Amino acid sequence: MHYFQPLHEGYFANGFKLMLVPEPPMIIQAWNIRGLGCASHVRALKKDTRYLNSDILFLSETLSPSSKISPILNSLGFFNQCFIPPHGDKKLSGGLCLAWKNGIDLEITFQNNNLINALVFLDPPHSPWMLSAVYGPPHWCSKRQFWENMDLIGNSFSGPWICIGDFNAISNQSEKQGGRPVQNSSPGGLNGFINNNFLLDLGFSGNPFTWTNNRPLSANIKERLDKAYANSQWRFLFPDAAIIHLLGKCSDHLPIVLKTHKTSFLGPKPFRFEAGWTRDPSSHLVVKSAWRQHVAGSVAEILCKKTTLTSSMLRKWNLSHFGHIQSRIKFLTQKLDVIQQQEPTIRNIELEKNIKLAIDEQCKREELLWYQKSRIRWRSEGDLNTKFFHLSTLVRRRRNTIDFIKNSDGAWISKREDIGNCLVINFQQLFLSSNPVFPEDLDGLISPVLSDSDKAALCEIPTMEEIKQTVMHFSSLKARGPNGMPALFNKSYWDTVQDDVSKTIRDFFLYAILTSTVLGFLGSGGGSFRTVTVSSPSWQTAEMASILAFSGSTNFLINLPILLSILTYLAPSFSSSRFLSPLITRTLSSSTCTLIPPDFSPGMSMMNTYEFGYSFTSAGVAAMALASRT
Structure with missing residues (x-):
């Protein structure tokens, strides 16, 4: 049983009131x-319900009177029950039951042969x-009549709403396997119901289909008939809600389970730079303070250490100064209400104006926060909508969440630690080298295509201005590196960080030295990295040019994917915009084009090109993939 938690009130040190209203966790089984009437069905129901500790239970096609169902539900702790008896010839069709445990405040509002509608009250x-x-x-x-009734119910209630159960309908071809192709439903069908009421599919974990006709071979048909749809208000209320498809034991339908809250993960939360911080002038003071600290090491190590220090100081600053946007908005709104009810003196009018500006600034910060989290890029920053981006973020998070994973033995794993171990083992085996033997001399394998002038251009050291232009060119909020810093950080605080960033890039182009400290930092502390040290400044002419000319040391090529991905996080790839883009169209042959994604363009970062080749090959094959792609 899940007990509701009391309402707590508290105050921050700066006077802002904090209201903690935890939503009660709930498990609904359908x-x-x-x-x-079958003993095996009853056993399966009892086993699943006791294991899940469900709060609300919905059964359809019970095909039994309430006198037979009620004792079963009582034995499971569902003492509150609503029944729709079977109908049709000999009462062998349909039959519904909605049952809930004590402590769940639920009120039935409507019921018929296809629906039991209820209001569930939160406390608080x-x-x-x-x-x-x-x-x-x-x-x-x-x-048709059913969907019309569902539309009426949706229009009668303006609050959070969720529909769950066996819809006996599918929305598209992905929800069916076998049988005739799916035809577009009529305007009054399932898709019409979803569109009319602006509902979201909550998705699922587990078997993609919940019903089967149990026929063999080509006669077998599977469909996803059992599911859940909710409006945006319900999604906001329960952002972590998830649907799980259980294993089928006796019925031709799988049981589905709705969990409104996922299991809490108490592990360390990685640092993430928030775009809204740049709107606060005091954030510049924090960055400057971190950057003025004395640290020792190479040029690249100094940059890494300063970035780590900045992350730590920004995290503390966010907790003490910037965060709790919603609480600040509420506090300022209450203060504005008090001021507006007072005499319109010059002081009060000026104070009201300042409060309105402060509220507007907090709203802009909130919009920017959810815009960044939503990963939506097709809207301009000036066309923000907090509710839209918040909902987009919730949907993306739910889609990306891993609740279950099937291991190599076919068993489902749900514990977070077990899932992590399974993924680690899988990737260790996936990228385990088979130790292939390559000839030492690969000079004649592919003919060089670059001229001496091209090679010389590739070896030029980028200027400070070129590095700055490329940094400013990159997307501000696109995927950040493992240190949590997107390109926006360098853009916003360039006056502070430019010397260290530029020195690091120029230093690498001169000496090609990355220590284990740098690799460990940029690799987010994971894995074992080799320190790559090339002492001769002539490395560029001998190696970098030979890479694009398809000759030279294959050992360096094997290390190149790591080095290039590292530089991606140190600063955006200036080489793609200044050096490599003009050469791509001349160096790609018809045979290499088959390896290039359809959306590849000369403006695409060459870092992604190198990483693509490395991701799908072993270390040895990576060398050939990189050579053939450039």
């Missing part, structure tokens, strides 16, 4: 059980959300 703050337990009619003649 299953088209296809009859409770005792505001309801609507639950529609659905059993879609299997016959076409009844579907």
Whole structure:
């Protein structure tokens, strides 16, 4: 049983009021059980329900009277029950049951042969959300009226709403395997219902199909009939909610489970630079303070250490000064309400103006925060919408969440530690080298295509201005490096960091030295890296030019993917914009074009090109992949 937590109030040191209103965790189980008269069905129901410790249980096609179902539910702790009896000839069709445990504040508002509708009240703050337990009619003649009723129910309630159960309908071809192709549903069908009510598919974990006709070979048909849809308000209320498909044991339908809260992960949270910080002038003071600290080491090591120190200081500054945007907005709004009810003196009018500006600034910061988290790039920064980006973030997070994973033995793993271990073992085996033997001399394998002038151009050391222009050219909020810093950090604080960033890039082009400290930092502390040291300044002419001319040391080529990915995080790839882009179209042959993604363009960062070749090959093959791609 999940007990509700009390409301707590508190205050920050700076006077802002904090309201902690935890939503009660809840588990809802829905299953088209296809009859409770069978002992095996009852056993499966009891086993799953006790294991899940469900709070609300919805059963469809019970095919049994309430007198037989009620004792079973009582034994499972569901003492609150609502029944729709079976109908049709000999009462052998349909039958619904919605049951819930004590402590769940639930009120039935409507019921018929295809639906049990209820309001679920949160405590606190005792505001309801609507639950529609659905059993879609299997016959076409009844579907139109069913969807019309569902639209009416949706229009009658303006709060959070979720629909769960067996819809007996699919929205697209991806929800069906076998049988006839799916035709677009009519305007009054499932897709029309989803569009009319602006509902979101909550997705699922597990088997992609919840129903099968249990026929063999080509006659077998599988469909995803059991699912859940919710509006954006419900999604905001339960951002971590997830649907899980359980294993099928007896019915031709799989049970589905809705968990409103995922298991908390108490591991360390990585640092992430927030775009909204740049709007606060005091953030510049924090960065300058960190950058003035004396640190020892090589040029690259100094940059890494200063970046780490900056991350630590920004994290503390965010907690003490910048964070808690919602609490600040609420505090300022309450203060504005008080001021507006006072006499309109010159002082109060000026104070009201300043409070409005402060509220507007906090709203802009909130919009920018969710814009960055949403990863949406097709809207301009001036066209922000907090609710839209917040919802986009929730959907993306839910889509990217790994709740279960199937190991090599076919067993499902759900514990976070076990999932992590399984992934580590899998990638260790995946990238384990087979120790292939390569000839030492590969000079004649591919003919050089670059002229001496091209090679000389590639060896030029970038100027400070060229580095700055390239840094400013890159997307501000695109994927950041493992240190949590996107390109926006360098752009916003360039006056402070430019010397160290530029020196590091120029130093590498001169000497090609990356110590283990740098590699460990940029690799986020993971894996074992070799220190790459080339002492001769002539390395560029002998090696860099030979890479694009397809001759020279293959040992360096094997290290190149690591080096280039490292430089991607030190600063954006200036070589792609100044050196490599003009040469790409001349160096790519028809045979190498087959390896290039369709959306590849001369303006694309060559770092991604190198990393692509390295990601899908062993170390030895990577050398050939890199050579053939450039």
